[in-house]
Amino acid sequence: MDWKGRVGIFGIGEAGVGRAHGKSAFMIQAEAIDNALNEAGISLDEVDGIVNPNSLSDPRLRYAQSVAEYIGMSADKLRFVQTDPLGGSASGQSIHHAVMSIISGYASVVVVCGGDVLRSASGASSQGAQNQMADVMGKEFENPYGLSPVAFFALMARKYMVDYGVTPETMAGVAVALRAYAATTPGAHLFGRPVSVADVMESPMIADPIHRLECALISDGACALILASAEARTKFKKAPVLVDAASIAYGSGSGKVHEHMSQAVDLYTPRSSARVSSRRALADAGLSLRDVDVLFAYDAFPVLPSLLIEGLGYAEDGRGADFIASGNIALDGTIPMNTHGGLQGYCHSGYNGGMFMFTEAVRQLRGEAHNQVSDAHIALVQGYGSHISRFPTTILRSE
Amino acid sequence: MENRPVPLVTPDSEPFWEACNREQLLVQECASCERPQWYPRARCRYCYGYDLKWKEASGVGTVYSFSVVRRAAAPAFQGMIPYIVALVDLEEGIRMITHITDCDPEKLKIGARVVVHFREQGEFKLPVFRPQ
Numbered sequence: 194m195d196w197k198g199r200v201g202i203f204g205i206g207e208a209g210v211g212r213a214h215g216k217s218a219f220m221i222q223a224e225a226i227d228n229a230l231n232e233a234g235i236s237l238d239e240v241d242g243i244v245n246p247n248s249l250s251d252p253r254l255r256y257a258q259s260v261a262e263y264i265g266m267s268a269d270k271l272r273f274v275q276t277d278p279l280g281g282s283a284s285g286q287s288i289h290h291a292v293m294s295i296i297s298g299y300a301s302v303v304v305v306c307g308g309d310v311l312r313s314a315s316g317a318s319s320q321g322a323q324n325q326m327a328d329v330m331g332k333e334f335e336n337p338y339g340l341s342p343v344a345f346f347a348l349m350a351r352k353y354m355v356d357y358g359v360t361p362e363t364m365a366g367v368a369v370a371l372r373a374y375a376a377t378t379p380g381a382h383l384f385g386r387p388v389s390v391a392d393v394m395e396s397p398m399i400a401d402p403i404h405r406l407e408c409a410l411i412s413d414g415a416c417a418l419i420l421a422s423a424e425a426r427t428k429f430k431k432a433p434v435l436v437d438a439a440s441i442a443y444g445s446g447s448g449k450v451h452e453h454m455s456q457a458v459d460l461y462t463p464r465s466s467a468r469v470s471s472r473r474a475l476a477d478a479g480l481s482l483r484d485v486d487v488l489f490a491y492d493a494f495p496v497l498p499s500l501l502i503e504g505l506g507y508a509e510d511g512r513g514a515d516f517i518a519s520g521n522i523a524l525d526g527t528i529p530m531n532t533h534g535g536l537q538g539y540c541h542s543g544y545n546g547g548m549f550m551f552t553e554a555v556r557q558l559r560g561e562a563h564n565q566v567s568d569a570h571i572a573l574v575q576g577y578g579s580h581i582s583r584f585p586t587t588i589l590r591s592e
Numbered sequence: 593m594e595n596r597p598v599p600l601v602t603p604d605s606e607p608f609w610e611a612c613n614r615e616q617l618l619v620q621e622c623a624s625c626e627r628p629q630w631y632p633r634a635r636c637r638y639c640y641g642y643d644l645k646w647k648e649a650s651g652v653g654t655v656y657s658f659s660v661v662r663r664a665a666a667p668a669f670q671g672m673i674p675y676i677v678a679l680v681d682l683e684e685g686i687r688m689i690t691h692i693t694d695c696d697p698e699k700l701k702i703g704a705r706v707v708v709h710f711r712e713q714g715e716f717k718l719p720v721f722r723p724q
Contacts (some may be wrong), residue, residue: 332600334631335689337718339596341665344677352657355702400677401660401697449637455679455689456631460657 194438194477200292201426201433202589204233204419205552210540211382211550213310213413213591216325218248219263221415222308226264229304229417234430235267240419242273242303244291246283249543250314254472260306273300282578283307284491284547285585289439291420301421307545308415331453340454341493343408347400349581351459357511361402365393365517367495368407370536373523375534378563380411382536407537409493414542416552423509434589438478441585442470454580463497464513466505467575474586482506486569487557488528489550491577492535501575501584502530513554524564532564550574551587560589596668598714605632607646612717615710617649619684621689622645630686651708653721656687680706680721695720 206228209221216224222245231235243266245257253259257276267352273294277287291303353359369390376387388406395404423433444450445462446469482505490498490505499513507528508516515520522530533539533553538545554572556562562569569591576585601609611618621628622636623643658678664670676692684685693711694699706721 329630331689332597333602333605334599336597337599337713337716338677338689338691339665339669339672339675340677340689341659341661341663343663344659344661344665347659347661348657348677348679351659352702355657397662398660399663401662403659453631455687460679 194440196292196293196296196439197437197478198435199423200295200420201423201435202418202420202551202555203429203431203433204231204557206230206232206417207549207552208415209310210380210414211312211412213313213371215313217364218251218308218310218415219260221310221413222260222306223264225308225415225417226304229331229419230550232421232431233572235419235428236386237264238270240266241270242291242294242300242304243271244275244277244287244303244305246287246307246544246548247276247278248309250309250311252278265413268345272305279494279583280544280579281491281547282576282583282585284332284550284576284578285439285574285587286441286578286583286588287548288418288420288436289441289585292436292439295420295422301425303420304417305420305548306415307548308419309543309545310413311411311543312413323568328344331455334513335453335455338471341400343403344400345454345580346494346496347403350402350461350494353496353499353505353511354544359511359514361394362390363514363518364402364495365390365404365407365573367514368393370520370522371498371531372538374564378533378539381534381539382410383534403494407495409536409541409546410538410541412540412542412546414540414545414549416545416548418551418555427492432592434555434591438474438585439586439591440470440473440477441583442466443583446470446584451582452580457581460555460581461500462581463577463584464504464510465498467501467586468506470584470586471505471573471575474588477581478588478590480571480588484571485528487532487554487566487572488522488530489545489554489572489574491575492531492537493541493577497577498530505573505575524566529564529566532562532566545574548578554589558589598716604634605700609716610633611646612710612719615717617651617708617719619649619682620644621647621684627720628685630688639661639669647684649682649684649708652724653682653706655700655702655704655706656693657702658692676700678721691720692722693720
């Protein structure tokens, strides 16, 4: 795959991060899109593609088209309208699909957007979110056992802790390290609210061994990114951040693919798949892990980024949680990671929660982040989607 | 029973659930490549053959991992908390999501030997396990 230098992100926007203050999911998505368009210096009438990962509280088969309709996109112009109902995989795949549409010539300027109001949802849409969460589990062999997403990650966390002798305090330390970044990021859901290991350990147990303060937030929030061919740069106000390479691994990255959680070959597919996917993406970008200045890894629960960074190669098997908990992802650490606070502290508004890794990566590579990594030039975003089954890697570069 | 979800049975799995209702745990095995597979389906996921047979499992397995769920996944499970969700490896070589019952959650360990029994849920009998 040769994507290097061909497609750029020319504008980003966010709205309603943390709390939407009574606005609807469509309203905050419209605002995020406007903010991204303003940055890029173009009007909506210049956009001919839209990609959206759907909504958890208000799922619709043609969600991207619903957004296009709401904001008034032009049928004269539109070429690519793609709903990506891929769960957390918007933390990569929605961006990849936009790049594919641009490289193929199917579209020229694509907005990737997403948003939801999980925190302030009314009773009806809160029930919608619950139904969705239950629905994504297997209807035959998982749902009847009340396997919640937290319980599933709890199975993984316990296995990890027992196999490698990782203590509950170390797992709590992962959440502490991630939430620390949010505490120093104005606008983050948990801005100004750092937590300690004791806070995490004393928070209620949701699904043993996962405590409440180790769970991804339940947030409102929307974001949008404007992608276009790097050759079209003169029509934009901002210099692009380039999407240099991408790859995805399914299941464990080898053997049989799976879709249901209970079909995973083991509970360590985040590690094995991130290894496969990141190596392919780095090779395509002509880079090695040492070239990465700032890292993003999907962090719904502490065990997930722990395994992902082991797969990427930052820590030995079983040492990922300790790596994160002991200061290595801080600004002065080995590799700054999730500098906005991730799903643990910045925003988890459902399916688009992982897309905030991209808006933050763009800020980092432009030198505009609140927790700025000095001289950040290359970012690696290690995404995750659905039942430990999809692991997209994306490499971003500043010019 | 607060309307907990029941299995959505397919033609692929009907014999499995019928056997559960007789309190028998069946495992599907490929007649060609002799590998077991879970969940039941019409085709072997390894050799792609269609010649599958049902075999009664010993019902004995080991706990691969487990979680004590203290916040219900859905309102229907509220009355059941705390309940233990587990992945259990059957002797026959398949791994299934299930519950561990009749067990002090503080004493359960990964690797514990467990044995199947059946618990009514709606019109169904779900295979669940308890310490051997």
